[in-house]
Amino acid sequence: xxxxxxxxxxxxLFDKIAAMGHEQVVFCHDEKTGLRAIIxxxxxxxxxxxxxxRMWQYASDADAILDALRLSEGMTYKAAVAGLNLxxxxxxxxxxxxxxxxxxxxxxxxxxxxxxxxxxxxxEDVGTSKMDMExxxxxxxxxxxxxxxKGGSGDPSPVTAYGVxxxxxASAKKVYGNDNLSGKKVMxxxxxxxxxxxxxxxxxxxxxxxxxxxxxxxxxxxTSAHPSVKVIAPADVYSVDMDIYAPxxxxxxxxxxxxxxxxxxxxxxxxxxxxxxxDKHMRMLMDRGILYAPDxxxxxxxxxxxxxxxxxxxxxxxxxxxxxxxxxxxxxxxAAQNEGISTLEASVRIARRRIEAIANIxxxx
Ligand code: NAD
Numbered sequence: 485x486x487x488x489x490x491x492x493x494x495x496x497l498f499d500k501i502a503a504m505g506h507e508q509v510v511f512c513h514d515e516k517t518g519l520r521a522i523i524x525x526x527x528x529x530x531x532x533x534x535x536x537x538r539m540w541q542y543a544s545d546a547d548a549i550l551d552a553l554r555l556s557e558g559m560t561y562k563a564a565v566a567g568l569n570l571x572x573x574x575x576x577x578x579x580x581x582x583x584x585x586x587x588x589x590x591x592x593x594x595x596x597x598x599x600x601x602x603x604x605x606x607x608e609d610v611g612t613s614k615m616d617m618e619x620x621x622x623x624x625x626x627x628x629x630x631x632x633x634k635g636g637s638g639d640p641s642p643v644t645a646y647g648v649x650x651x652x653x654a655s656a657k658k659v660y661g662n663d664n665l666s667g668k669k670v671m672x673x674x675x676x677x678x679x680x681x682x683x684x685x686x687x688x689x690x691x692x693x694x695x696x697x698x699x700x701x702x703x704x705x706x707t708s709a710h711p712s713v714k715v716i717a718p719a720d721v722y723s724v725d726m727d728i729y730a731p732x733x734x735x736x737x738x739x740x741x742x743x744x745x746x747x748x749x750x751x752x753x754x755x756x757x758x759x760x761x762x763d764k765h766m767r768m769l770m771d772r773g774i775l776y777a778p779d780x781x782x783x784x785x786x787x788x789x790x791x792x793x794x795x796x797x798x799x800x801x802x803x804x805x806x807x808x809x810x811x812x813x814x815x816x817x818x819a820a821q822n823e824g825i826s827t828l829e830a831s832v833r834i835a836r837r838r839i840e841a842i843a844n845i846x847x848x849x
Pocket of ligand 1: 735
């Protein structure tokens with residue numbers, strides 16, 4: 485992904501957008517509701533740009549723009565590698581999700597989404613909820629991930645976790661020559677939605693699971709279902725003697741401080757944007773001989789789930805498609821080895837090649 489700094493007043497925004505390859509960036513403003521949003525459409529060669537709407541109090545407008553640009557680019561690669569006919573997009577709403585929400589606010593935002601005529605399809609993300617999506621859906625059909633009672637696909641987390649599990653198994657196959665996780669020590673950081681479902685899968689396979697969370701009630705949900713799971717203090721996560729580190733909390737946990745502490749052979753988890761500085765920290769993992777399963781490859785189950793909703797939802801189909809993450813992860817490891825590049829670079833190359841190939845077919849039409 486492009487290493488690009490936050491735009492400043494001295495920068496030309498168009499140059500930034502061109503450098504990252506975005507097709508369209510839409511600034512939405514509504515005085516009456518106080519809505520300020522940015523919808524970034526990175527690439528629509530494969531299909532409509534699908535990506536969640538994040539609501540966050542950004543330190544500056546430039547930070548909000550950069551977040552929208554980066555996240556939408558990431559969605560392009562995630563969809564392309566997963567073999568979906570979707571492009572990459574993402575939206576950010578500038579505001580406090582605890583204070584600035586109202587029905588009118590999200591319905592006005594829904595009208596902006598609708599004005600793009602289906603080029604951008606939205607979904608839930610950090611700071612937005614199912615209720616917000618229901619308000620958006622009152623003004624546009626271009627919203628996904630609605631609750632099951634509204635005909636949607638419901639909570640994507642079990643499918644995301646299943647895909648992460650496939651990625652963990654593929655990584656074990658690469659490192660140990662066998663994908664059976666029985667007896668393998670797996671450190672799951674974050675006992676949230678994805679982390680808990682991942683632990684269910686790991687326990688079924690006989691892995692030795694460690695868990696960490698900053699909230700006691702989250703930990704208890706795990707230990708009451710699986711009493712043998714060992715609890716690790718948040719500060720000790722990186723230095724635990726483990727085979728596999730599965731980050732399932734926040735991003736940027738792979739950084740200058742943590743990578744030297746790691747005592748594992750594999751990093752494979754569900755959290756988005758795990759590498760704090762993409763190129764530098766990828767290189768540090770390689771130098772330490774740790775295999776990295778790129779986050780956007782193995783956490784694509786949620787996107788696959790939402791995509792299935794667009795085709796007429798069936799959870800079994802979504803899970804079957806998610807199972808391909810196993811083969812795709814192995815193909816990426818293979819390509820990285822053959823081409824002498826990082827697993828991250830290999831994933832982005834595979835994504836770009838697919839987009840290029842399909843773009844050729846489309847222009848020939
Ligand atoms: P969640 O909010 O349900 O869970 C996150 C958990 O991490 C919480 O229990 C939180 O207390 C814990 N946590 C936060 N900081 C921590 C720390 N320093 N140490 C240990 N635990 C910490 O979120 P989720 O839906 O499970 O998503 C987890 C990650 O996966 C996020 O990065 C998210 O962006 C990514 N992701 C989720 C999905 C999905 O379908 N839910 C899809 C793709 C990617």
